[in-house]
Amino acid sequence: VPFTQQVENLSHESLIRRASCLVTDSANTYLSQTTLALVDALTQYAKALHTLIALQKRYITSIGKLTPAEEDSIWQVIIGQRVEVSDRLEECRRFESNWMNAINICELSAEAAYNSGAEHACTATKTNLQVAQCKVEELRTISKEAEKKLAETKAEEIQRMAEYASSIDINDLEDIPEAYLRED
Template sequence: MQAFRNCGLCASGNLLKGRTDFLVARRNMSVLRLSAACVQLLKDKTNVFCSSPVHQRLLRLPEVVRSKAVAFSISSGLCAVPFTQVENLSHESLIRRASCLVTDSANTYLSQTTLALVDAHTQYAKALHTLIALQKRYITSIGKLTPAEEDSIWQVIIGQRVEVSDRLEECKRFESNWMNAIHICELSAEAAYNSGAEHACTATKTNLQVAQSKVEEIRKISREAKKKLAETKAEEIQRMAEYVSSIDINDLEDIPEAYLRED
């Protein structure tokens, strides 16, 4: 800055006086030229940096990324470094995760087997009620049917009994799968509790209670249908006994064979 002021004095018309003033002026001019050279060097370095690929890539960085850049301070060094905390993958945590996966699979298995068992018992109960209706129709028509009509209705009853038997076998098959699912869920709930996954254990136990409740409800419906069928069978036997006792012994040969058979 002293050199610039001296140069300004020269430009204002002040004349050099003496040899000493001349030497001072030369020294100031040297300082001025050195300062200009330094400024030019800094300018060149700045242009090189601005045109470099690194600088261009930095300029293209999104604002969000640049805003999260690590902050530095010249006076105190590193001020803030953002980082993400990594979860501790210990043996306990891995076992806990695995037990949660086991309970999820067990719950899915339980859900599917429960749905299948409930549907099987529903179909079984429907088949029982259909057979009950056929039996009652037969009871009301005892002594009023021809042998051909008698055989026809008994063919329908026998076919429905086969249907009931098939539905019962289906219930037994799905019952076995459902019991396996119950056992697996109980084991998985215990494993989840021992590993520290209490929430998975609680959810599995809740699903067990819901599944057992639904199956018990449909079992009750099936038991009631079987009870009605047994009552209908007893009514049929009583009705046949009354019919046989009401006819003359000589007319027994005219009784259709279906009335005399034991079902």
């Protein structure tokens, strides 16, 4: 019955339901983009952490075996990598803020879709929310593990430095590279 169809399409309820589906559609797109960005940023952050860990480990094994010039050069690289790590973390925080906006908008739009009678749009949005949250949680766990490993490496470095300091004459201590004292 084309006429009844027409009337149903022009009712406020029907127009609101359609508009609420537009909102869930775009909220899902926004969530996808922010999730991709955050996942990418977290991946880059974990990578940067692993590079820093490798550099620090290389330094630990070479403690006491390098010339001051060599020490200085390895410290330049480590300091550069620390800047990289902190830039990557900053990027994660920026995208995390966009991502949280997207999560909140998706939750509200799923509720609005449900209230406008667009149950399918509501369910689809909730599924997307879960997938996005799982994916981000997974990458956060990987980053946290890398942060833990870095802390362990730093503890190892401190211990190794102490061992080295006790093994050399007190007068040689001034040879410990200044860069090490600048460590955060």
